[in-house]
Amino acid sequence: MTHEVVRHVEEIGPKLAALADENERLGTLSAETVDLLRSSGVLRLLQPAKFGGYAAHPRDFAEAVMAVARFDGAAGWVCGVVGVHPWEAAQMDPRLAQEIWGENPDTWIASPYMPNGIAEPVDGGYVLNGRWPFSSGADHCEWDFLGAMVGDGKGKPKMPPSVLHVVLPRSDYEILDGTWDVIGLSGTGSKDVVVRDAFVPEYRTIRQEDIQEGQAAGRHGVTGSLYRLPFAAMFPLGITAAVVGICEGALAAHVSQQRDRVAVTGVQIRDDPYVLSATGEAAAEIQASRVQLVDGISRLHDLLEAGREVTLSDRSDVRRNQVRCAWRAVSAVDEIFARSGGNVIRRDNPLQRFWRDAHVGLQHMIHVPGVAYHANALTQMDLELPPPMRILV
Template sequence: MAHEVVNRIEELGPELAALAEENEALGKLSNKTVDLMRSAGVIRLLQPVEYGGFAAHPRDFAESVMALAQRDGAAGWVAGVVGVHPWELAQMDPRVSQEIWGENPDTWVASPYMPNGVADPVEGGYTLSGRWPFSSGSDHCDWNFLGALAGNGKGKPAQPPAVLHVVVPRSDAPIQEDTWDVIGLSGTGSKDVVVDNAFIPAHRVVDQTEIQTGVAAARAGRTETLYKLPFTSMFPLGITSAVIGICEGALALHMSQQRDRVAVTGVQVKDDPYVLYAAGEAAAEIQASRVHLIDGISRLYEKVEAGGEVTVEDRSVVRRNQVRAAWRAVSALDEIFARSGGNAPRRSNPLQRYWRDAHVGLSHMIHVPGVAYHANSLATMGLDLAAPMVGLT
């Protein structure tokens, strides 16, 4: 049974799809799109119930992102990225949740997590400086999750390196306009943000390893299964869901356009077995991607709920399949796009936007297969993984 948020997105589908072209032209989501997303509650799916959230099964989150991306890839992408942040906030000091959601449970938090700054320890907290690209949805977010290297007290990274996640108000992380000029996912508005020597109270900072290992969730008193899941399984979930949803939307549009298309040979496409073969195969591959992704996170959820411990090998399998799901879906999209006819690349045809959005989504570092596949092979053989590899698994 579909979650109520998924049902709302389905109902709003035509409106969301009609706004996709405007979002691309704006280089960010329109206010109307954001209003629709807020009314659907998609960003609150992983938010704790005491702050107006659903604390839903991650499967429901993935399906909502896919449903949104089917209509507008940029909106789905923002939902997939921004929608994971409430999950992590729930594991931090309760003061952070109160600051962000105390007055408005629909307050959004952007990111990125890449450690592009240094958080230097000072009395009561840290000072933070740096520049972060790819802050998706930042125009509509009042806070940012920023990755940073722990400092040594002198403005330089401490040794050995430690990655911190730092929560920063928008006033301390101004958006740098004209920093998101791209060929796909333009509507995500994934612009740069800059922080210049801002003071960050200690309660707004958490060590990345504490989120990954469940230490933060336990310290925060979180007993819900949702908040015991690994960061490296949850964070990729939203991003890959968006890519699969984009491919699902492209497939649906391709099929509707091919129904009455006549090729230059004069043959109706519905009578062309080669095009239909490719469409059928692509449909199966995209469906397999959806099932594979949701199966992985669901298996982890079930294991944690039953009191089991998620091992590095468990995580590596989920990451391997998550990466493969994205590549499988986009490869299938390539096959049908190549058979969609000469009108497919026209700017007036939304199919070309789906195709561009999917490829830009695939380029995210979370979809790079090398480390994911390598780590899974080592873990499956019972061999140790190097520390940096464990952090990405």
């Protein structure tokens, strides 16, 4: 059954699509787009019910993100990234959730998780310094998840390295305007953020290892299969869902434009077997990406629901397929883009924006195929994964 949030997104979809060009020009989501997304409930799908969320099945979250991205890739990307943060915050000290959502359940949390900062231990917590690029949707968020290495007391990472995810309120970091000038996903406003000597209480931190292995929830008395899923399954889910949704939007634009198009030869495209064949194949490939992405996260959720363990092999299979979903869908868009005619390159043609957004989406580290495929081959052979390779499996 389609979730009510997905149905709502379909209803507001034309409004989202009409704002996509403005978001690209602004280099961030417009206030009107943000209002539409807040009203839709997409960003609350993984939020605890206690704080105004749906605590929904991750399948519903993926489908909602794809629905948004079909109309505006940048808006879908922000939903996919920002929308997963309530899932992680729910697994941390309950004081944090109360701070974030106690007064406003529509409060958003940005990221990035890359450990670009140094968190020096002090009494009661850490002092954080660093600079992080790619904080998607930061302009519209009041908190930020940031990755940091635990310091050695001298401004260097402690060895062996220990990585934290830390959460800061807007007053403790600076968003740097002018740091997001890109060729695709411009409307995401994925700007740099800087932190200078901010104190982070211990309860606003979590060890990356705990969230990675799906152990954090249990340590804070949080139950439910949703919050016991591993990070490397949930974090990529929203991002890949956005890419697949972008590709669905590209396909819809292509089909709409080809229906009445006439080639320079005078042949109607509807009578061109080569374009139609490519269109049909692309539709099949993009649909396969959607099905496989949703199937992967559903299988992990079902294992936990049945009281079974999610093994490293299970996780690796889902990661392998998730990466392949993105590349398969974008490759299909390339095939139809090449057959869409000269007008596809015009700035007022939404297909070229979907095409650029899709390719920029592939640049995210979670879509790098080599490591995911390599790790999966090792797990199939029952061989040990090197520790760095386990981080996103």
